[in-house]
Amino acid sequence: MIIEYENVIIKTICRLLIPFIQLFAIYVIMHGHYSPGGGFQGGVILGASFILLVIAYGLEESRRRISLKALTIYACVGLFIYSGIGALCLLMGANYLDYGILPLPLSSIATIRAMGILGIEIGVGIGVMAIMICIFVGIASYETGGENG
Amino acid sequence: MNTMQPQAVILIVLIPLMSSYAIPLLGWRWKGSAYFIALIAIGASSVCSLLLLWTVLKQGTIHYHLGGWLPPWGIEYVIDPLNGFMGVVVCGISFLVTLSSKESVEKELPEKKVRFYAIYLLLFTGLMGIVVTGDVFNLYVFLEIASLTAYALIAIGEDGAPLASFNYIIMGTIGACFYLLGVGYLYIVTGSLNIADLAKLLPPLYHSKVVLIALAFFLIGTAIKMGLFPLHVWLPDAYTYAPSAVSSFIAPLMTKVMAYILIRVMFTVFQPSYSIEVIPLTVILSWVAAVAIIVGSIMALAQRDLKRMLAYSSVSQIGYIVLGVGLANKMGLLGAYLHILNHAFMKGCLFLVAGALMYRTGMRNIFQLGMIHRKMPFTMGALVIGALSMIGIPPTAGFFSKWYLILGSIEAQNWVFVAVILASSLLNALYFFRVIENAYFEVSRGHPEGEALIEPNREEVPLSMLIPILVLAAGILLLGLFNERIISGILIFALPPGF
Amino acid sequence: MVDYLISKYNYWVYIFLMMLGFYAMMGKRNLVKKLIGMNIFQTAIILYYISIGVKKGGTLPIFMETAPRAADYINPLPHVLMLTAIVVAVSTTGVALAVLLMIYRRYKTLEENEILKSIR
Numbered sequence: 001m002i003i004e005y006e007n008v009i010i011k012t013i014c015r016l017l018i019p020f021i022q023l024f025a026i027y028v029i030m031h032g033h034y035s036p037g038g039g040f041q042g043g044v045i046l047g048a049s050f051i052l053l054v055i056a057y058g059l060e061e062s063r064r065r066i067s068l069k070a071l072t073i074y075a076c077v078g079l080f081i082y083s084g085i086g087a088l089c090l091l092m093g094a095n096y097l098d099y100g101i102l103p104l105p106l107s108s109i110a111t112i113r114a115m116g117i118l119g120i121e122i123g124v125g126i127g128v129m130a131i132m133i134c135i136f137v138g139i140a141s142y143e144t145g146g147e148n149g
Numbered sequence: 150m151n152t153m154q155p156q157a158v159i160l161i162v163l164i165p166l167m168s169s170y171a172i173p174l175l176g177w178r179w180k181g182s183a184y185f186i187a188l189i190a191i192g193a194s195s196v197c198s199l200l201l202l203w204t205v206l207k208q209g210t211i212h213y214h215l216g217g218w219l220p221p222w223g224i225e226y227v228i229d230p231l232n233g234f235m236g237v238v239v240c241g242i243s244f245l246v247t248l249s250s251k252e253s254v255e256k257e258l259p260e261k262k263v264r265f266y267a268i269y270l271l272l273f274t275g276l277m278g279i280v281v282t283g284d285v286f287n288l289y290v291f292l293e294i295a296s297l298t299a300y301a302l303i304a305i306g307e308d309g310a311p312l313a314s315f316n317y318i319i320m321g322t323i324g325a326c327f328y329l330l331g332v333g334y335l336y337i338v339t340g341s342l343n344i345a346d347l348a349k350l351l352p353p354l355y356h357s358k359v360v361l362i363a364l365a366f367f368l369i370g371t372a373i374k375m376g377l378f379p380l381h382v383w384l385p386d387a388y389t390y391a392p393s394a395v396s397s398f399i400a401p402l403m404t405k406v407m408a409y410i411l412i413r414v415m416f417t418v419f420q421p422s423y424s425i426e427v428i429p430l431t432v433i434l435s436w437v438a439a440v441a442i443i444v445g446s447i448m449a450l451a452q453r454d455l456k457r458m459l460a461y462s463s464v465s466q467i468g469y470i471v472l473g474v475g476l477a478n479k480m481g482l483l484g485a486y487l488h489i490l491n492h493a494f495m496k497g498c499l500f501l502v503a504g505a506l507m508y509r510t511g512m513r514n515i516f517q518l519g520m521i522h523r524k525m526p527f528t529m530g531a532l533v534i535g536a537l538s539m540i541g542i543p544p545t546a547g548f549f550s551k552w553y554l555i556l557g558s559i560e561a562q563n564w565v566f567v568a569v570i571l572a573s574s575l576l577n578a579l580y581f582f583r584v585i586e587n588a589y590f591e592v593s594r595g596h597p598e599g600e601a602l603i604e605p606n607r608e609e610v611p612l613s614m615l616i617p618i619l620v621l622a623a624g625i626l627l628l629g630l631f632n633e634r635i636i637s638g639i640l641i642f643a644l645p646p647g648f
Numbered sequence: 649m650v651d652y653l654i655s656k657y658n659y660w661v662y663i664f665l666m667m668l669g670f671y672a673m674m675g676k677r678n679l680v681k682k683l684i685g686m687n688i689f690q691t692a693i694i695l696y697y698i699s700i701g702v703k704k705g706g707t708l709p710i711f712m713e714t715a716p717r718a719a720d721y722i723n724p725l726p727h728v729l730m731l732t733a734i735v736v737a738v739s740t741t742g743v744a745l746a747v748l749l750m751i752y753r754r755y756k757t758l759e760e761n762e763i764l765k766s767i768r
Binding site for chain 1 (some may be wrong): 173
């Protein structure tokens with residue numbers, strides 16, 4: 001069971017840093033398609049920011065902010081965004097994951113493909129964040145008999 | 150091509166994948182829906198696989214470009230007759246096993262049903278992805294999906310299950326990493342990851358050591374995953390302690406799909422002439438397989454637990470398939486393909502019978518099955534048909550695949566293999582007759598582990614478990630009677646060119 | 649001979665790491681140490697793949713206007729393949745840790761010889 005740190009320095013620093021970590025994670029996800037970064041990397045950093053919250057403030061406090069049910073829904077929704085964009089291309093008549101055929105009002109086929117992969121990166125990022133937090137909370141709840149549901 | 154029919158190539162993987170993460174969402178409210186979603190998804194994949202096999206036999210190989218990118222730059226999915234055949238086998242057995250899994254999951258894992266079916270569908274997705282893909286790295290991704298879900302599913306069994314699963318994790322990861330190293334070596338010398346492209350680019354390079362080491366890595370990696378002697382040590386524990394629904398799914402299918410990877414690497418990526426003439430790989434493979442057949446049968450004789458005996462018997466049957474691949478002539482390879490089909494049916498039927506016994510009586514010791522045929526006559530009848538087929542008695546299916554293997558050994562002028570196949574049939578007869586004897590007569594009264602008679606009221610397993618057992622048993626008989634049609638209609642086209 | 653050793657140093661590093669991971673998986677008795685060995689093994693393969701894409705005089709594979717030809721960049725394909733391999737390594741570690749928790753809950757120890765003794 002993870003209880004909160006009694007030291008005021010650690011709690012304050014974590015409280016100040018976590019929004020910046022999350023901002024950096026969103027930056028990494030959004031820049032995935034033309035510079036280093038991408039869905040998995042950004043998702044892990046987002047998950048790590050929540051894990052920092054759990055370590056600094058304890059498991060009970062963090063359960064109020066994000067619950068296990070919401071995590072399962074985030075994971076499934078993230079994966080649905082990924083396969084959903086691919087299946088949308090199937091419904092439009094092209095092969096799976098062929099983003100060039102999506103009807104976005106942009107300049108060229110290359111830009112539409114870039115926006116397609118961006119959508120997929122966002123889906124993957126949300127899914128990976130949820131799974132990382134799930135793994136950590138699941139292993140951390142071991143002594144109390146594991147989480148239910 | 151954008152007509153609806155080839156889209157079945159991607160639907161066969163996409164429908165189970167999307168259903169597997171729809172299950173936690175819907176299962177939060179309606180817990181009973183998990184089983185039905187899984188069944189519908191596997192049913193849809195089965196329909197797609199039958200459609201694909203029919204299309205391939207009429208029109209020739211199907212190519213499907215993922216994302217619209219052309220082959221050497223993009224990932225492509227290829228269906229040729231071997232793929233289509235494997236797809237139908239995997240889908241058919243999965244559908245029947247999933248049909249029977251409802252009652253046993255209710256009894257053994259009542260509060261974990263929703264998560265169980267989600268991981269189960271992911272395992273099915275991984276196996277189907279391995280079968281349809283035409284890109285070596287994509288095969289690694291699906292191989293790891295199938296392996297990880299199998300580790301998780303095996304670990305939720307009974308007493309010794311987590312330790313058996315940890316053993317499997319360590320050995321299975323080594324196998325998959327060796328496969329990845331083989332892919333890396335081939336990528337260094339050719340620069341391509343597509344199977345058809347590699348088959349074109351590799352022949353000028355057959356003299357180099359890098360290609361030889363790549364084939365060695367592929368071989369050891371798939372041998373660990375298949376359970377080929379002497380790399381089979383994870384197999385008995387993993388099959389014994391897993392829950393009944395899981396072992397009836399993994400035992401007929403996973404090792405066969407790994408054998409399919411071996412056939413794909415040896416005969417499509419590398420030309421058959423490489424393994425036969427340039428290096429004596431087929432000789433080594435066939436001798437290792439012969440030892441595997443004998444050792445598996447002997448170890449199965451020493452077991453008291455029914456599932457453990459069937460697991461060692463699986464080790465022996467993988468030896469048959471690799472012997473057929475190692476003989477490298479037409480009859481041997483046809484025997485290997487037919488044995489993949491037959492063994493999937495036979496082991497599926499036998500493991501489902503073991504699951505039914507576990508469900509009704511809770512016991513697995515062979516010597517405690519005194520006269521159980523009065524309690525469960527249909528199940529024991531299916532056990533008898535499965536046992537006769539494993540031994541190799543006509544007209545059941547097992548006889549015909551062993552017949553083709555013996556013809557292949559005779560054609561290769563190797564009488565030791567003929568003797569090995571006949572001797573192992575005799576050993577199979579020994580340990581299966583012991584089970585049938587205990588189930589039908591009361592021979593174990595004086596045995597230290599024997600028990601008194603089981604009470605003779607008729608109490609069969611529920612219908613959803615009985616129907617797949619009977620369908621598989623009938624399938625064994627039908628496959629035996631119609632094996633000529635299967636060989637001349639489907640399997641002849643699945644041989645690699647040059648045979 | 650020395651030239652052969654020094655020019656292919658990336659192969660020697662990866663072989664050393666791989667054998668280290670292999671020894672940890674086989675030779676150590678604690679289950680967590682075996683898991684760490686498996687992680688070192690997979691990391692060695694990832695390092696190897698990335699090292700084969702390097703070119704002499706090549707620059708980072710991000711598009712810049714000062715280097716318009718494709719041959720000036722190092723090969724980015726192994727990097728992309730290894731992203732997938734890293735995800736697989738992380739997932740395998742996650743599953744293995746969950747299984748180790750189940751073993752600890754059941755046997756109250758994580759040493760392999762004590763577990764095997766309590767089974768016999």
